[in-house]
Structures are given as structure tokens and as C-alpha cells.
Amino acid sequence: MKHAEQLYYRLGATLYMPAIMPDLAQRLTTTQAGSVVLCTEDAISEHQIESALKNIDKLLMSFPQIRTNLFIRARSPQVLSNLLSLETIGQIKGFVIPKIDHSNVYEYKEAIEDSGKDKFYLMPTIETEVAFDNQELIRLRKIIDTFSVGIPCFRIGGNDLLNLLNIKRPDYVTIYETPVRIAIDNCITAFRPFGYQLSAPVFEYIDDENLPLLKKELMLDRAYGFHNKTAIHPIQVPLIQEILSFKNDEIDLAKKIILHQDKAVFKEAGQMCEPSTHINWAKKVLSIDGRK
Known part of the structure; x- marks a missing residue:
């Protein structure tokens, strides 16, 4: 747990990139983000999964010199198994697990254990109905306690949680001014007292004119004890890393x-x-x- 927590404070802004992008090597060598996630889930379509896995393998075979911590967001337990079978997979730091809850947690655990590879770190993402039930979050935490890998943090999927509530966040409020604040509170009380860190939800507006609102949200992230936040555009990275350090x-x-x-x-x-x-x-x- 200690080593995983040290990694958490090196994550900084976690920049997500679709795993099908053709210039991943160039982007990884030039990014200022503390961590990068190559996404095989929401950022790509179902029919692009095979191409994304080939693109990742190609990247890792000629792995560039990078300073960032590299993770891959595995779309499903099967995709995680496919990634773990790559001979080149040892180049990365670990995996982001999307939409983890009681319906799939044991499948992800089995995929890791069957691979025999437990040196990777996992960042499970809370973004299903379980986020609104504190007791179910506690039950999920106790299952993840049995995982053999390090957990730098749990990520909170703000947009997926808003989607469950049939809400799209307008561009004049922070995430803390939406009902997702309840889920954030639940995650903090279910995980942090027991040694787990958390990542703040994404801010999905990326124009310069929205940076003041991002700054306001980041100040609230700090007040909630977050020191890592998802970024979806490089323009967000400097501000996230400045305020959350x-x-x-x-x-x-x-x-x-x-x-x-x-x-x-x-x-x-x-x-x-x-x-x-x-x-x-x-x-x-x-x-x-x-x-x-």
C-alpha cells in the first residue's frame, strides 16, 4: 500500500488518450502530464478494439523514452487478459479498470491472477450505481482488499455518474454543485479512512474561457483532499498540476x-x-x- 500511495502523488494530471491515435509515441514523449492513460473503453468504439490493441503493442515494441507514468484503460476483463498476454506489456505501469462493481470485480481479479503478473498497479474506477450506496462501496472495498496488486487510487467517473442521473453538467457549475457530490462524499468515506486514495472527476470543458471554472473546481478538489485529477486535454494539465501539488x-x-x-x-x-x-x-x- 505504501508504494502505491507514493505513486499516487506522482500521477499529477492524468491525461486520457484514445488508444487508436496514430501518434501515441510522439504525444507520450512531449506530454507534461504526470500520468497518461491509453483508453480502450469509452474513447473508442467496439469495432476499434482490435486496432487499439495492435496500436498499443506497436507502441510498446519500440517503447519511447518517456517521463510520464503510463497506464492502459482495459475495456473489459477479456481485454485486460488480452493486454496482459502481450509480451511487451511489462513496459507500462498498470491498468485503469472501468465501471468496477460487484458484477465484474471477480472477473478482473481472475484475469490478473490467471496471468501470473502482479507487479502492475490498478486504478479501479467508480462510475456505476454502486457510487450512490455507501454500504455497497464498503463491500466492494473489502473485495479489492484481497487483490495482490497495488492500488494507487480509485478514480471517480463523474460523467458516467451524471449519465446515470440523466444529467449533463452545464458549463457554469463545478462537479460539487451537482448530485454527483453525494457519490464523491460516499467514495471518500468508504475508501480514504482505510488507506486508499482517490482521483477527482474530469472537467469536460476544454476552451480557454472555461479555465476559471476549472480553477474553481480544482480549489474544491484540494479542499476535498484530492491530489490527482483526470484531464481530457493538454490545456488542462498545467493548471491541474499547479493547484493539486x-x-x-x-x-x-x-x-x-x-x-x-x-x-x-x-x-x-x-x-x-x-x-x-x-x-x-x-x-x-x-x-x-x-x-x-
């Missing part, structure tokens, strides 16, 4: 909390610091300081 003043404050942890309370930078309730946050900040 820890700042120098936060690192300095964390050091002071550790230094004064024997005190009940002290004042610093105009705020009350109570080490007994802030110590976990401080340890987290310092454990990842210098991670880049």
Missing part, C-alpha cells in the same frame, strides 16, 4: 507540526495548529516532499 508554505507548516507535536496547540501563519488532529496530514505532506 503541495506548496512550500504547506511543507513548512507540516514540518512545524511535526516539530511541535508534543504541544497541545500552537499558532502559526494566522491559524490554530493542533498536532493531535493535524499530525496525519503533516506526515503525509513530508512523506512525499521531494517526490518529483
Whole structure:
């Protein structure tokens, strides 16, 4: 779990790319995103799956020198099995599992165990009805506890959850001003107290004029404790990585909390610091300081 959490803080903005794109190598060598997901699910059609797998294999056979953490979003347990059978698959960091719930979790587990390859990381995505039922999320978490692979984070599929509610988010509200906020709250309480991290949902508007709203949403992501967010366009990457990274003043404050942890309370930078309730946050900040 520890190594998986360290990877979480290196993910930064996770940029999704359709796996059928012909220039994947060039895009991977030039991206500034902390992580990239090659998508074989919603970003492509059913009839394009075979072409996407061939494109991925071709990319990995001449794997370029890249700085980003590379994942593949497997469309189904069968596609995951097909990917795991590629001789070149060891080049990637891991897989994103879409729409995970009780209907498919054991199939994904079986695909991993049958492959005999457990060095990969998995990022399961919560984007079905289970997100609106806290008890079912807890039951799902207990199953995933038995997986042999590292879990850097659970991803929250905001648009799929909106789709379940027959809603399309308008371009003047953040995700926290929609009913999906309930699902976000459920995921936080079901997973984070038990050692799992979470990724903030995508912001689907990509024009320059929408960047102020993205910034507002990112500030709320930070308030909710997220340090990774899905990106669907390179224009979003710098802002996501700037706002969701820890700042120098936060690192300095964390050091002071550790230094004064024997005190009940002290004042610093105009705020009350109570080490007994802030110590976990401080340890987290310092454990990842210098991670880049």
C-alpha cells in the first residue's frame, strides 16, 4: 500500500488518450502530464478494439523514452487478459479498470491472477450505481482488499455518474454543485479512512474561457483532499498540476507540526495548529516532499 500511495502523488494530471491515435509515441514523449492513460473503453468504439490493441503493442515494441507514468484503460476483463498476454506489456505501469462493481470485480481479479503478473498497479474506477450506496462501496472495498496488486487510487467517473442521473453538467457549475457530490462524499468515506486514495472527476470543458471554472473546481478538489485529477486535454494539465501539488508554505507548516507535536496547540501563519488532529496530514505532506 505504501508504494502505491507514493505513486499516487506522482500521477499529477492524468491525461486520457484514445488508444487508436496514430501518434501515441510522439504525444507520450512531449506530454507534461504526470500520468497518461491509453483508453480502450469509452474513447473508442467496439469495432476499434482490435486496432487499439495492435496500436498499443506497436507502441510498446519500440517503447519511447518517456517521463510520464503510463497506464492502459482495459475495456473489459477479456481485454485486460488480452493486454496482459502481450509480451511487451511489462513496459507500462498498470491498468485503469472501468465501471468496477460487484458484477465484474471477480472477473478482473481472475484475469490478473490467471496471468501470473502482479507487479502492475490498478486504478479501479467508480462510475456505476454502486457510487450512490455507501454500504455497497464498503463491500466492494473489502473485495479489492484481497487483490495482490497495488492500488494507487480509485478514480471517480463523474460523467458516467451524471449519465446515470440523466444529467449533463452545464458549463457554469463545478462537479460539487451537482448530485454527483453525494457519490464523491460516499467514495471518500468508504475508501480514504482505510488507506486508499482517490482521483477527482474530469472537467469536460476544454476552451480557454472555461479555465476559471476549472480553477474553481480544482480549489474544491484540494479542499476535498484530492491530489490527482483526470484531464481530457493538454490545456488542462498545467493548471491541474499547479493547484493539486503541495506548496512550500504547506511543507513548512507540516514540518512545524511535526516539530511541535508534543504541544497541545500552537499558532502559526494566522491559524490554530493542533498536532493531535493535524499530525496525519503533516506526515503525509513530508512523506512525499521531494517526490518529483
